[in-house]
Amino acid sequence: MENETKNILQELETSDYKYGFVSDIETETIGRGLSEEVIRLISQKKEEPEWMLERRLKAYRHWLTLKHPNWAHLDIPEIDFQDVIYYAAPKQTKKLNSMDEVDPELKRTFDKLGIPLEEQMALAGVAVDAVMDSVSVKTTFRDTLAEKGIIFCSMSEAIKEHPELIKKYLGSVVPYTDNFYAALNAAVFSDGSFCYIPKGVRCPMELSTYFRINAEGTGQFERTLIVADEGSYVSYLEGCTAPRRDENQLHAAVVEIVVEKDADVKYSTVQNWYPGDKEGKGGIYNFVTKRGLCREGAHLSWTQVETGSAITWKYPSCVLLGDNSSGEFYSVAMTNNYQQADTGTKMIHLGRNTRSRIVSKGISAGKSQNAYRGLVRVSKDADNARNYSQCDSLLIGDKCGAHTFPVMQCSNPTAVVEHEATTSKISEEQLFYCNQRGLSTEDAVGLIVNGYAREVLQQLPMEFAVEAQKLLAISLEGSVG
Amino acid sequence: MLKVENLCASVGDKQILKGINLEVKAGEVHAIMGPNGSGKSTLASVLAGNEKFTVTDGKVEYEGENLLELNVEERSRKGLFLGFQYPVEIPGVTMANFMKIAVNEQRKAQGLEPLTAAEYLKLMREKSAIVELDPKLTSRAVNEGFSGGEKKKNEIFQMAMLNPKLAILDETDSGLDIDALRIVATGVTRLKREDNATVVITHYQRLLDYIVPDYVHVLYKGRIIYTGDKSLALKLEKEGYDWLINDYKEE
Numbered sequence: 001m002e003n004e005t006k007n008i009l010q011e012l013e014t015s016d017y018k019y020g021f022v023s024d025i026e027t028e029t030i031g032r033g034l035s036e037e038v039i040r041l042i043s044q045k046k047e048e049p050e051w052m053l054e055r056r057l058k059a060y061r062h063w064l065t066l067k068h069p070n071w072a073h074l075d076i077p078e079i080d081f082q083d084v085i086y087y088a089a090p091k092q093t094k095k096l097n098s099m100d101e102v103d104p105e106l107k108r109t110f111d112k113l114g115i116p117l118e119e120q121m122a123l124a125g126v127a128v129d130a131v132m133d134s135v136s137v138k139t140t141f142r143d144t145l146a147e148k149g150i151i152f153c154s155m156s157e158a159i160k161e162h163p164e165l166i167k168k169y170l171g172s173v174v175p176y177t178d179n180f181y182a183a184l185n186a187a188v189f190s191d192g193s194f195c196y197i198p199k200g201v202r203c204p205m206e207l208s209t210y211f212r213i214n215a216e217g218t219g220q221f222e223r224t225l226i227v228a229d230e231g232s233y234v235s236y237l238e239g240c241t242a243p244r245r246d247e248n249q250l251h252a253a254v255v256e257i258v259v260e261k262d263a264d265v266k267y268s269t270v271q272n273w274y275p276g277d278k279e280g281k282g283g284i285y286n287f288v289t290k291r292g293l294c295r296e297g298a299h300l301s302w303t304q305v306e307t308g309s310a311i312t313w314k315y316p317s318c319v320l321l322g323d324n325s326s327g328e329f330y331s332v333a334m335t336n337n338y339q340q341a342d343t344g345t346k347m348i349h350l351g352r353n354t355r356s357r358i359v360s361k362g363i364s365a366g367k368s369q370n371a372y373r374g375l376v377r378v379s380k381d382a383d384n385a386r387n388y389s390q391c392d393s394l395l396i397g398d399k400c401g402a403h404t405f406p407v408m409q410c411s412n413p414t415a416v417v418e419h420e421a422t423t424s425k426i427s428e429e430q431l432f433y434c435n436q437r438g439l440s441t442e443d444a445v446g447l448i449v450n451g452y453a454r455e456v457l458q459q460l461p462m463e464f465a466v467e468a469q470k471l472l473a474i475s476l477e478g479s480v481g
Numbered sequence: 482m483l484k485v486e487n488l489c490a491s492v493g494d495k496q497i498l499k500g501i502n503l504e505v506k507a508g509e510v511h512a513i514m515g516p517n518g519s520g521k522s523t524l525a526s527v528l529a530g531n532e533k534f535t536v537t538d539g540k541v542e543y544e545g546e547n548l549l550e551l552n553v554e555e556r557s558r559k560g561l562f563l564g565f566q567y568p569v570e571i572p573g574v575t576m577a578n579f580m581k582i583a584v585n586e587q588r589k590a591q592g593l594e595p596l597t598a599a600e601y602l603k604l605m606r607e608k609s610a611i612v613e614l615d616p617k618l619t620s621r622a623v624n625e626g627f628s629g630g631e632k633k634k635n636e637i638f639q640m641a642m643l644n645p646k647l648a649i650l651d652e653t654d655s656g657l658d659i660d661a662l663r664i665v666a667t668g669v670t671r672l673k674r675e676d677n678a679t680v681v682i683t684h685y686q687r688l689l690d691y692i693v694p695d696y697v698h699v700l701y702k703g704r705i706i707y708t709g710d711k712s713l714a715l716k717l718e719k720e721g722y723d724w725l726i727n728d729y730k731e732e
Contacts, residue, residue: 436530
């Protein structure tokens with residue numbers, strides 16, 4: 001068994017990153033480094049109004065006063081922010097009128113990623129806002145959505161076409177003063193998605209954004225803003241991949257969600273950025289701030305499957321401001337080789353009768369480090385708040401680490417806060433049992449891991465769940481201990 | 482079908498099997514009995530290919546092949562089934578899904594197409610009836626929260642699904658009440674055919690009331706020290722192992 005384990009571990013370490021191809025597309029970039037001039041240039045290239053530039057500069061000036069955060073259970077090499085390219089866009093000479101006009105190379109890239117960009121989307125019922133590097137390439141299904149009054153477009157367009165909504169909501173949930181990377185993002189964000197669901201409207205299809213970092217040496221700083229107006233519903237999907245490179249790339253995104261009274265938002269992420277090679281060289285630094293604000297009776301559910309990135313620093317959170325609002329966080333975070341993840345959530349109970357639920361499943365293999373960090377805060381006015389947290393860790397092999405940092409702050413005596421945690425390993429008995437029934441060790445590990453993560457995977461929309469299951473199996477190929 | 486010659490196996494430095502000789506032909510039922518710690522479960526594990534044990538000497542021929550060269554899953558796909566004494570739990574993986582993969586792996590090895598969902602469901606219904614397994618159990622996670630009796634029934638259900646040539650049942654009767662014992666044993670008997678064979682490892686004669694063995698072997702300190710017919714089991718039940726062990730020591 002031990003020998004087999006070793007072999008499989010080796011195999012796993014050499015298994016290739018499936019999405020590690022580079023697209024040969026002409027890219028327009030600006031020079032490396034960050035300064036007020038660079039920010040002016042970004043704003044100018046995006047033909048932004050003056051007020052947006054002012055916001056960016058304000059954020060930049062604030063960022064200059066901040067120090068890089070170091071509280072996470074991560075070993076982050078020093079990042080030279082002057083060595084990053086802050087803007088890269090696929091070169092396009094004219095506006096696109098139909099799918100046929102999209103650069104064939106770009107289309108091939110999306111095909112390889114398996115994004116249903118064309119007619120098949122109608123069948124899949126998915127509307128895609130595909131973001132390559134910094135510019136939204138093609139937004140589909142907008143007309144169908146427009147009939148219902150739903151706005152789904154790139155952030156750049158939203159700034160130009162819906163300035164009143166952007167002014168009202170952008171930065172209202174994650175202000176630029178929030179943290180180091182939120183400030184950086186506010187200063188240099190290149191593009192992203194904007195989504196507005198009007199009062200009482202149930203979005204008829206799942207909205208999806210697929211991000212991809214393609215150009216070398218560029219950082220990607222998307223900004224996503226979702227506003228679900230009173231009584232509306234939307235399910236939003238986000239998937240990410242990046243080509244393999246030896247150097248590290250920075251990805252610092254901000255996602256803000258405003259969930260108005262009685263609205264319901266479901267946000268699902270499958271993150272598969274390039275994790276670096278088996279020696280830990282290269283890979284994406286994924287520093288993301290995600291937060292949603294729930295008004296009275298609103299509901300927000302985060303589901304994430306994190307398998308990629310060299311370093312992940314991410315805490316999708318819910319601010320339960322309104323009475324009777326509720327938040328959920330379902331997470332599977334898998335690390336392998338030298339990957340590091342410090343991820344979790346914050347549930348901030350401010351309103352009365354607010355409820356939250358946290359289910360976190362960590363899986364560590366190789367020499368990776370995987371930490372869950374969670375905060376449950378019940379403020380003194382949040383009568384009858386309830387939280388249930390469950391944090392499980394699964395270890396594969398004996399060189400990885402799993403860490404849990406749950407924090408609870410209760411200022412109201414009526415609160416009920418529960419926390420459960422387990423740590424387990426895939427046992428040799430389980431593997432032998434599966435083998436004896438004719439399953440290969442590799443299939444057995446995939447099966448056991450998917451079973452372990454089932455509670456979270458069940459939360460994903462169907463097509464995404466299938467992809468996530470495959471992804472877990474691929475990322476773990478043969479890793480046994 | 483199975484020919485074991487001078488099989489020796491150890492775990493760490495400890496020698497457990499010290500020269501087992503055993504021949505099982507198609508259509509036969511063999512019972513292996515013996516006091517605790519004599520190596521019964523080890524024999525079952527070694528035949529199934531558990532790498533926790535090292536085979537230090539001997540030969541095992543199975544269906545004309547060198548069994549010891551095959552890994553665990555290959556042995557399974559070639560029709561060797563082990564009914565576990567302590568079936569493990571696999572949280573989050575439904576029994577139905579687990580068995581579907583197992584059945585289709587076996588079919589793949591035989592060059593057959595995987596079963597369609599409808600075919601599979603039909604097979605599952607048919608086979609779960611053999612052991613009176615509550616059909617609801619197949620939609621629950623593998624062995625998770627199963628009672629002792631359900632776990633053992635579930636082992637025989639899996640045996641029925643995989644339709645093995647050689648089934649080795651490791652103390653399938655332990656921890657069963659009399660009703661469950663009857664159901665499990667009847668299930669095994671119903672799966673009996675001319676072209677398959679069963680090796681039953683047990684402590685108690687009572688199982689052999691239902692599963693009538695052609696041979697009863699007594700395993701002691703890593704060796705088969707005595708072989709008889711089904712009357713041997715009755716005698717052991719009455720008189721214990723001492724008379725055999727004393728004879729063996731004198732030899």
